[in-house]
Amino acid sequence: MSDIYGNKGEYSHEIEVSTLEDTNPPVITSVEPEAGRYANNIRLLGRATDDVGVKTFVFQISQDKINWSDIQNIDLTDEPKNARASYNFDISSYDDGIYYIRSKAYDAAGNVSSIKPYVEYYIDHTPPNTPTGVRVTNAQGNITIEWDQGEEIEIFLKSVD
Numbered sequence: 001m002s003d004i005y006g007n008k009g010e011y012s013h014e015i016e017v018s019t020l021e022d023t024n025p026p027v028i029t030s031v032e033p034e035a036g037r038y039a040n041n042i043r044l045l046g047r048a049t050d051d052v053g054v055k056t057f058v059f060q061i062s063q064d065k066i067n068w069s070d071i072q073n074i075d076l077t078d079e080p081k082n083a084r085a086s087y088n089f090d091i092s093s094y095d096d097g098i099y100y101i102r103s104k105a106y107d108a109a110g111n112v113s114s115i116k117p118y119v120e121y122y123i124d125h126t127p128p129n130t131p132t133g134v135r136v137t138n139a140q141g142n143i144t145i146e147w148d149q150g151e152e153i154e155i156f157l158k159s160v161d
């Protein structure tokens, strides 16, 4: 390479980009535990995969599946392709009700998982000592007490004529 004066220009190297750009977002493969009632804490466990590596998990909570707020961000320093992150979520300050929890995952390139499955949890601080829907039936001296949840008991009474 030379200019019109015959001076040799300095050869400039193009910086070669050897690492392929990561454009594939991570995929959340599971959020645990399974749906159910929880009183004081929920031991959350999320799993995700990525073609390069998962860098960050974010657990989020919502009551309407529209507005989500972060519960916890978890950075994975080793950025594994098959990643799992757990968090013991203290729900003691949450009101009773139905909540949805989901997880997002980011890779090192900033791609975020697009499909974010959620799990439905019922936060319930009320101890289950009050049965609902109590029914008492009396058939020929056999009194049966039933309620909607829990075990049934039968009380057999001799009818007094």
Ligand SMILES: [Ca+2]
Pocket: 022, 023, 024, 025, 026, 050, 051, 052, 053, 107, 111
């Ligand atoms: Ca990726």
